[in-house]
Amino acid sequence: MREWEKLPKELRNARVRKYYSLLKKKRMSLFIKRMLDLIFGVVLLVFFSPIFLILAVVIKIDSKGPVFYRQERVTIYNRTFKIFKFRTMVQNADKIGPLATVENDKRVTRVGRIIRKVRLDEIPQLINIIAGDMSFVGTRPEVRKYVDAYNDEMKATLLMRAGVTSYASIVFKDEDQIIKKYVNKNHDVDDVYVDKILPLKMQINLKYLRDFSVLTDFKICVLTVISVLRPKKRIKTISGVKNEI
Secondary structure (H helix, E strand, O other): OOOOHOOHHHHOHHHHHHHHHOOOOOHHHHHHHHHHHHHHHHHHHHHHHHHHHHHHHHHHHHHHHOOOEEEEEEEHEEEEEEEEEEOOOOOOOOHOOOOOOOOOOOEHHHHHHHHOOOOHOOOHHHHHHHHEEEEEEOOOOOOHHHHOOOOOHHHHHHHEEEEOOOHHHHHHHHHHHHHHHHHHHOOHHHHHHHHHHHHHHHHHEEEHHHHOOOHHHHHHHHHHHOOOOOOOOOOOOOOOOOOOO
């Protein structure tokens, strides 16, 4: 971890300091986490390479546009990077609609709807993991617009690399359905995400920081696999976090 004085100014506040002190005591666990990210990142990238090729062909046949969707997101120390994802929406979808998606979003392609259900669109993020922009487990990387809405305590999540999965992403795997309920009541999609969903997700993400361990990461990875293989199985709440949606 960086020394406190070397953190970006926007992260150096009293609420972040509490989480910084906790994580600093777990520097060895953070080192092991990074080593495991590198090892499994390379192994899985090789293992999934045939699927990469198949999905690339299918995506190109299904709709116009690039195979990969690259968007600027925010990760550790408030640093911006470009995330890799298989494109699941029409080209320039973020320019013709909100940043968040809703259930039955018309911008999602036919193939995109299928691969989003089993989260195959996330596989290219193995590249981001190897590059050091992301980890297997951590707060999902948000766009700058949403990060700018963080309060002082939420900024603590930027002390660790953004993740491919997390407790929050498992609990809110159907967040598009939640957003649609509000949109049907004439609420703005981005406003719903920032005001209703983001605060609850961040409660879970902050709890992850407080409880961080390599074993916790392993549990989250197992739960992620279960949520993909058994989509009807839902985790309603996380101990110590109040879900008000």
